[in-house]
Amino acid sequence: MALPLIYHWRNVFVRPTTTALTILVVAAVVGLLGWILGFAVALRSALAVASDTRKIIVIRRGSTSEGTSALPPAEFNKLSQLTGLDRDPRTGQPLISPEMTVQVALPRKRDGGRTTANVAVRGVDPERALAVHRNVRLLGPLFATGTQEIIVGVKAAEQFAGLQPGDVVNLGFGEDRGYKVVGFFTADGGPLESEIWGYLPSLMNAYGRNAYSSAALRVAPDADPQDVIRQIEGPAIQLTARTEAAYWNDQLRLVRGYLAIVTALVLVMSVAAVCSIANAMFSSVAGRTREIAMLRTIGFGRGRILMGFVLEAVLLALLGGVLGCGLCLAWLQFVGRTKDMLGATSFTTLAFEIRLTPPIAAAALGAVVLFGALGACAPAWRASRVQAVSVLREG
Numbered sequence: 001m002a003l004p005l006i007y008h009w010r011n012v013f014v015r016p017t018t019t020a021l022t023i024l025v026v027a028a029v030v031g032l033l034g035w036i037l038g039f040a041v042a043l044r045s046a047l048a049v050a051s052d053t054r055k056i057i058v059i060r061r062g063s064t065s066e067g068t069s070a071l072p073p074a075e076f077n078k079l080s081q082l083t084g085l086d087r088d089p090r091t092g093q094p095l096i097s098p099e100m101t102v103q104v105a106l107p108r109k110r111d112g113g114r115t116t117a118n119v120a121v122r123g124v125d126p127e128r129a130l131a132v133h134r135n136v137r138l139l140g141p142l143f144a145t146g147t148q149e150i151i152v153g154v155k156a157a158e159q160f161a162g163l164q165p166g167d168v169v170n171l172g173f174g175e176d177r178g179y180k181v182v183g184f185f186t187a188d189g190g191p192l193e194s195e196i197w198g199y200l201p202s203l204m205n206a207y208g209r210n211a212y213s214s215a216a217l218r219v220a221p222d223a224d225p226q227d228v229i230r231q232i233e234g235p236a237i238q239l240t241a242r243t244e245a246a247y248w249n250d251q252l253r254l255v256r257g258y259l260a261i262v263t264a265l266v267l268v269m270s271v272a273a274v275c276s277i278a279n280a281m282f283s284s285v286a287g288r289t290r291e292i293a294m295l296r297t298i299g300f301g302r303g304r305i306l307m308g309f310v311l312e313a314v315l316l317a318l319l320g321g322v323l324g325c326g327l328c329l330a331w332l333q334f335v336g337r338t339k340d341m342l343g344a345t346s347f348t349t350l351a352f353e354i355r356l357t358p359p360i361a362a363a364a365l366g367a368v369v370l371f372g373a374l375g376a377c378a379p380a381w382r383a384s385r386v387q388a389v390s391v392l393r394e395g
Contacts, residue, residue, distance in 0.1 A: 018280045019316065025276040026320025026368060027327055029269045034328035034364045036262055038354040045189055051245035054086070055132065056225060058215040058232055058241045064250070066101040067120075070211040071239070078237045079215055084223030088131060095218040097132040099124050100204055102213075104171060104196070106160040110335060113161055120195040121150075121171060123203035132216045136192060140165070140183025145199050148206075150179045153193035154186050155353070169196070172206035189353075191248055217241075270371065273320075277313050277375025310373055317372030321365045328356050 058079065063069035076098055085094040100123035107113030126142055143149035150169065157163040168178040179198060187193045204210070219225045225243055232241035242250070332354060 015280070022276045022280045022316055023320040023323060025269075026273045026317050026371065027324035029266065029273045029371070030321045030324025030364050030368055031327040031331065032262075032269065033266050033367060034325055034356050034360055035331070035354065036266060037360045037363060038328075038332075038356055039262075041357070041360060042354050051243075051248075052135070053225065053243065053245075054219045054221070055244045056217045056219060056228060056232070056241050057244060057247045058217060058239050059213070061233075061238055061240050063240065066099070066214040067103065069213050071098075071214060072211045075237075075239065076212055076215055078239075079217065079232070081236070082217070082228060082231050084220055084228045084231075086218040086220045095128065095131050097124060097128040097216040098200065098212045099129065099216060100200060100207075100209055100213045102171075102203070102207055104169065104175075106162060106169075109159060109161050117160070119156055119160060121203065122192075122195050122197050123200035124197055125200050129197075129216070132218045133187070133192060134218075135188045135190060136185055137187075138183065138185050143182055143197070143199055146202070147199075148177060148179045148202060149182045150196050150198040151183045151185050152181055153195050153197075154184050155189075155193035156195060157184060158353075159194075163196070171198075171203070173208050177206045270367070273317075273371050274375045277317055277372055278377075280313075280316060280375075310377075313375050314369055314372035317368045317375070318365065321368030324368075325356065325361050325364060332356060 057066070058071070059066060059069035060071055060075070076096075079096050080094060082094065085096065087094055102121050102123075103118040104121050105116040106119050107116050126145075130136060138151070139154065140151070143151055150171075152163045162169060163181055165181050165183060167181045169181065171177055171179050185193075185197065217228070219228050229241040229243070231237065232239050
């Protein structure tokens with residue numbers, strides 16, 4: 001015979017101060033856990049998009065990113081001798097996109113422009129770039145060649161001010177050339193959505209550059225990307241090449257370190273939540289020994305008593321979990337869902353959107369059930385071992 005659920009529910013609120021403190025501790029843990037899970041999922045989603053198995057990023061040997069690379073035209077032209085590259089069906093030319101990357105400091109929207117972040121500005125030949133970066137799609141007009149126009153990734157437009165159509169962004173070596181925003185583009189949520197794109201010759205002239213930053217290549221469907229990489233890094237060309245996934249994983253080492261630190265903090269807070277639940281349940285057992293003894297005398301066995309106190313702890317933890325999820329949603333609404341993190345060596349930001357999705361909320365509440373069960377183990381065992389006859393005699 002099991003105790004009615006309403007009995008356990010009412011007993012959760014018998015000690016309001018202890019219950020409130022426990023709920024707040026659990027809510028803090030769950031709120032932070034929900035945020036971390038949302039952060040990790042958003043980051044993994046962005047990296048999953050930036051993992052085209054047929055795309056290779058080429059930079060100068062010894063460089064760590066596009067931002068620190070200089071690829072003179074003479075070295076870039078060596079790439080045309082590669083075998084295994086995909087080709088333009090109209091011209092028969094290999095799909096190689098020369099690109100130049102610089103940074104511009106732009107104000108963040110979320111704090112009203114009080115802080116700025118480096119946003120990548122990429123100069124491209126649009127026809128070749130769109131053929132190589134096949135996940136990039138225009139959401140409006142393309143910049144016109146021979147003019148000072150740019151298009152903006154949708155994530156960059158959400159995170160930074162001054163990137164709406166008609167706005168002018170000051171670029172160039174002395175930030176003395178105004179480039180007009182004419183449209184947006186999407187990259188399925190990948191890192192390229194955090195960038196600004198413009199016409200390659202125009203931007204190279206504005207920054208006084210005579211070398212590219214990198215080249216993006218598309219490997220033919222029947223070729224092995226690793227064979228192409230070996231050709232690029234071999235004695236004939238002597239450049240550094242990485243698959244798109246490997247390149248972006250290197251750039252986000254700082255983000256992964258940040259996640260590791262915050263995860264460690266959550267683990268410490270989780271221990272505190274378990275201890276808080278255990279303390280609340282020990283207090284409940286201490287104040288209900290006569291009641292437990294009465295339950296034993298009317299036929300409730302030790303197993304039923306034990307499971308009943310575990311259930312009470314889980315109910316207590318779930319209250320904190322639901323509150324924590326609500327706090328997480330409120331926080332994301334207050335500070336904004338779109339965040340940006342600095343790359344390890346590129347010195348530019350990757351913007352992504354954090355969401356508390358139903359699967360993330362379910363995972364956080366699942367952790368709460370575990371907290372409640374762990375915190376209830378010792379108090380519930382103690383309750384189940386109450387000696388009914390001794391307790392009733394003492395009363």
